[in-house]
Amino acid sequence: MHNANVVIVKAMEENARAIAAKLREQGHIAFFAGGCVRDMVRNLPPKDIDIATDARPGEVQKLFPRTYAVGAHFGVIVI
16 A cells, blocks of 8 residues: 555544544444444455444534534434
């Protein structure tokens, strides 16, 4: 993988870990889910990182100031 891609993937993972930690600090569960887990197990760079949580969309939007409700009725919020 090209050095610039390594930096991007590392930053994405660090941000995702910080998001999951903040959710947990607020008493929610938060786990990486989906294709990123498969990719990480296979030692491949994930294209994105999904986080499964018990926090409701409104709670997520209150915790994180910059969100995009791509499918809030399905519980999908992009941070």
